[in-house]
Amino acid sequence: MTHGSSPVDVLRPQGRTSSEEPMMASTNDRGEILDVIERQAERSGIPREDFLRFAYIETGGNFNANAHNTGSGAKGLFQFVPGTAAEFGLTGREFDPAANTEAAAALYARNRTQIVDRQAQTGHAFLSGAEQPNGLDMYLAHQQGGGGYASIQRAIATGEFSRDDTRANILGNISSRDFERVTGQPFAGVRDMNDRDLASSFTQYWKAKYAAIEIADRGITASAVAPGVRAAAVAAPLADGVLQRGERGDEVRALQESLNQMGFRDAQGNALETGSGIYGPHTAEAVRGFQSANALEPSGKADMATREALAAQQARPENERNRPAEPERPAGVAWPAPGNDRINEADKPREGRGEFGTARSGGRSHGGIDIQGDVGDPIAAFAGGKVTVTPNNGAAGNTVRIQHDDGSMTKYFHLDQISVRTGDRVEAGQQIATMGRTGNTPAKGDTHLHFELWRDGRKVDPLPELRGSERGAAHEGAARPAASGAQTLRVGAHGAGVTALQEQLNALGYKDAAGNALARDGHFGPATREALIGMQRAQGIKADGIAGPQSWGKLSELARETGRAADSQAGEKAQEGGSSSFVERMFAAVRNPESGSVQKVIDEFASTMKNPQWDPPAAPMEQVNPDPTKGPSEPQR
Helix, strand or coil, rough: CCCCCCCCCCCCCCCCCCCCCCCCCCCCCCHHHHHHHHHHHHHHHHCHHHHHHHHHHCCCCCCCCCCCCCCEEEEECCCCCCCHHHHHHCCCCCCHHHHHHHHHHHHHHHHHHHHHHHHHHCCCCCCCCCCCCHHHHHHHHHHHHHHEEEEEEHHHHCCCCCCCCHHHHHHHHCCCCHHHHCCCCCCCHHHHHHHHHHHHHHHHHHHHHHHCCEEEEHHHCCCCCCCCCCCCCCCCCHHCCCCCCCCCHHHHHHHHHHEEEEECCCCCCCCCCCCEEEEEHHHHHHHHHHHCCCCCCCCCCCCCCHHHHHHHHHHHCHHHCCCCCCCCCCCCCCCCHHHHHHECCCCCCCCEEEECCEEEEEHEEECCCECCCCCEEEECCCCCCEEECCCCCCHHHHEEEECCCCCEEEEEEEEEECCCCCCCEEECEEEEEEEECCCCCCCCCCEEEEEEEEEECCEEEEEEHCCCCCCCCCCCCCCCCCCCCCEECCCCEEEEHHHHHHHHHCCCCCCCCCCCCEEECCCCCCCHHHHHHHHHCCCCCCCCCCHHHHHHHHHHHHHHHHHHHHHHHHHHHCCCCCCHHHHHHHHHHCCCCCHCHHHHEEEEEEEECCCCCCCCCCCCCEEEEECCCCCCCCCEC
8 A cells, every 4th residue: 555655646547557567467357356346345344335446546547456656666456565565465466456455455444443443532523524434534544644644634623733744745645737626726825725724625635536436337426526527516515404424514614603602512622623614523512512402302413493593592692592501520520630730741742731632643642631740649539430450551551440420431540559449439539549650651751640531432621520620739538648637438448547447436436236346457348337327326417427527527526535534534644645646646557657557556545545434325326237148246347
């Protein structure tokens, strides 16, 4: 396959074959060649017409299995260059039409997968404007390479190429002889176009040339739309009364401008690009938003009812218009890097900063945000959900993935230490790890968290949903290694914080529903919840079985009061300030392992107590059936 080679003039086929007959040349005639292509298309599940048009372009319409471009070294029906031929095991068989076509089908399938996967990540419309890539997309992906194809998509969507070589490759694949009559624009101004206009004009040029292909003996007729092209024009976008994905033109552009004016955005909260006039997935998302706000069926298609409603809304005073719905976000959304709010600078030349959608090498776009910090800084859960941990996850390094309750998913890359396990339940703001440099963090690049938010199987910009979350300090409920206060704990949590909770509940006389003391194992199970609910009810605070700031504060208060009562009753010097210092030492042990283990603090405190007469809880505890899987003497959790 040729990449960046001289363009094939579809309307006026160029001679791409050499005058020398290759030694292994095929003797198959045109009909036999077309049969080979059709059979391979059927075997490989490729649309027949797409594959035939693709072969037409590669051989200038001659379907010559002996084609040999001596300049590039491309050989055979689908013009494999030496490197690609070797990759697909075709070396020495380039002029065998069946082998060449089979290799082309394999390459076609691979490239199709790549551009579909990339489109799912970026949301950029296919260059053909179709719902799924067709033969034109596949040809342009072969011509420009996968990264070049993505660079053109990005320029149409954002106004800038993502690769430095895209402009030269485009200009090398435009024929001055027919550019003006195919696009209706003078060729003299092409080199001075901005990135978006050049990408759009190039795409329009090849769409017209692709549509002009005619293979009459296989029932393929031309349907070109440009001035001077021999087929009748394709119907205008509004010919059927509906604007929808894949269409383009002034009507689409006017729709996009109206949606922008009304404040309706795509799923990522971005205004619509209007330069290309292409009705792509972003336009469909904005249309659905307008339809939902105006009690219309959210089809994503701008039918007559939708366009009339849009016109009616625009005619109203701005303060009377139906506004876009506020984007939904999970309750309790937390900034994932508490204490750090700086987006990092570019780590490599020609790459963008750490915002979502900025350029990356190979024509890629950045799929998340990079928040700069230091190794060991806390990383917190964006929202509540179930954890999956993947250590040493290739370029991503140590990774945590959280599947959230609303169906969204977040990913946390390049972590250092991970403090949760696969299957754990976490809540918004709960510490899950510390920031690190694992994976492909550049040696001279900033330490950062790469954070991704996925909705409906697509990466979306997290920043709009993080607006309002606290950035400058740890989110409420997060573990704060360098600050006072304990983390929010509930069933499923584990660690030193849970052990501290169990010890305090035991010390205060709160037991599980069966009257058993809690096991000091650091696992928050039903028994721990039962004891905690008993304390909450007795103290008149919300009895939800969750150890949050209010519960921790009450436990600390009770410990101090109990300590003072014990002092007055026992009169022992060792008891002076015992409970108060116990609480302080316990929190210190949880926060800083070097200050002494939790168990050591507990043992030291217990040794000072001489049969204290604890008062029973002020109110009866919740009666919950004990775990039937445990024996009567086995500790309940």
